[in-house]
Amino acid sequence: MKKYLIAMAAATAAGAALAQSSVTLFGVVDAAVTYTTGSGDGSAHKTQLTNSGNMFSRLGFRGTEDLGGGYSANFWMEMGLQNDSGQGFPSNTNNQASGNGTAGILSFNRRSTVSLAGPFGEVRLGRDYVPAFWNTAIFDPFGTGGGIGANQIYFSGLGGLVAPTGTRASNSVGYFLPANLGGFYGQVMYAMGENASNSVLPNTLVSNKHDGEHTGARFGYQNGGLNVALATGRTRYASGDLRVTNLGAAYTFDASLMNLKLTSELYKESKGSTDAKGALIGFHLPIGPGEIKASYARYKLEPANAALKPTSSKLAIGYVHNLSKRTALYATIARISNKNGASQALAGAITMPNRASSGTEFGMRHMF
Template identity: 45%
Template structure:
């Protein structure tokens, strides 16, 4: 009898263990002193002006955040997971767990892969951040990412998209990986009316995919995506992105590269079809030095003529960044970054100091700051992860 009770108890414990959940609290607290400056020039008079700002900022090395994630083993190779991640502004304490708009997903995974539902990174943003030595954080962030996500393009779903259904390939495919994602626009469809944002518009929809191969020192991935920004009877605006990124770890140095093409497409009832294009590339490297890491990158974006009123021949923006990270432990690091941006032929990129952006093109007068020529950024900070 005792043996039977012992066996039943063992089975019960085994059953509970197989369905047991694990929940983890995690986060990053990153703070640093930042200096940003931007110089502009009046194209008519040649007069220059400069704006600068000192600040205690956050997320100069890694994005400050706090989150909860958990997994339940359902047995038979199935698992259910959740991930809730909120941004925090630890420099002033103003933003905490008010929303999980960095990531909020629930998923089911198994031998078939993973089906993930909720708000998440888009497929096309992954290459920007994975193949950037600075991880799209701080003054070193590559211009491919910041130009592509700019308000001038209106690509609000460039970094993340809400209401998304995603499928991820299983990790046992000999180094091949991939994902496809669809974000619902959630607009009410009304028949018998003109197409507006409130009646059947597709504005807010994102479709994308990313496929790559990672084995040993090599990692390479291709991503494509489309975001519908405006969709009415008189105007349709779609932002289409395709980028290819790669990295190769040689040991003494890890190399990074990315090429990107973003097209801001318009279809108007009055003017027909047109588009703006932004073509860019990035070259970067990271070099381990004892307990530290040297990071460097050069990125550039070429604008086609006519973008945002630009009339110069071959307008482009170039950015060079270099930085050093010193790891005090596995969780704590000190960092320093310096970056320099130069605009050529009317390109209007201003970097982090958006207050230095122009108020007009080809005109002078009160409030006109001229065309942005260059900007510089410095970050000095500490990052702690938990």
């Protein structure tokens, strides 16, 4: 009997060691004092306390269980925070306008996934980032921050922030290549709109059973200081599909050039009968405990049969001073120029067509 109990205890201990698990609480709190202004008769300016100027504020939980043999089960639950007011960001249930959530409610809008990973790669299920978004996140010097330095193409583009699948997709199934492919990486995604087979647009007989269905892919190569990736995505809508294709590239020099990092992006988008093109160049330059970063972006809408093609460009320059590995102070200045009828403005400001908008922000970011 004693030998049996010892054997059972040993087996239990071995099983516990094999299936090691962990859960991590993480987050970002970011706030800034921001001033933005427009120009021309009817323009407006605003001073405000904003959030997410350097990095989007968030709160999340992630965990993993070691299944042995190189396999693991993982989960990731992450919500956005508007810490200047204590509210949350809305989510979307079906990748369509009808699925938009309500601002102010805390929800796991940023990511909510469960996955199985192993030597084959990773299969991930839930609400997750669409492949094309990663080129914006990685190759823009200002990353995914929501401040005045944020990517002009992403924040005003057809396939950017305003699109239900511009950043993330709900009801998705994704596959990621394993990390041992000699620098090559990639992912594919399919997300469901979850409409009934007999679904139609309101007050019509036009079928919209495929609305909200998203397919996307991203493949790239990273070796030494070089990183380059091509991504594409398509979301189906009865009113006209949304298509996004972008190419990103970056090169980080060695210490002889102060670890300077150059970045660039090219975009091509379409929504129904409207096309759009964009481009961005920028750099990161480490300076002591901080970093200087800058970007210049240009975005042009090309509506079908339109005489004018509204075009806006944005120059942003920022400095981040790291007080520690987790805490930083930052400052950014930015200016948007418009022509051909465009009237893009920095957040909070109103500017007239063909006029400029400018702004400054000073903030603090803490990660945990």
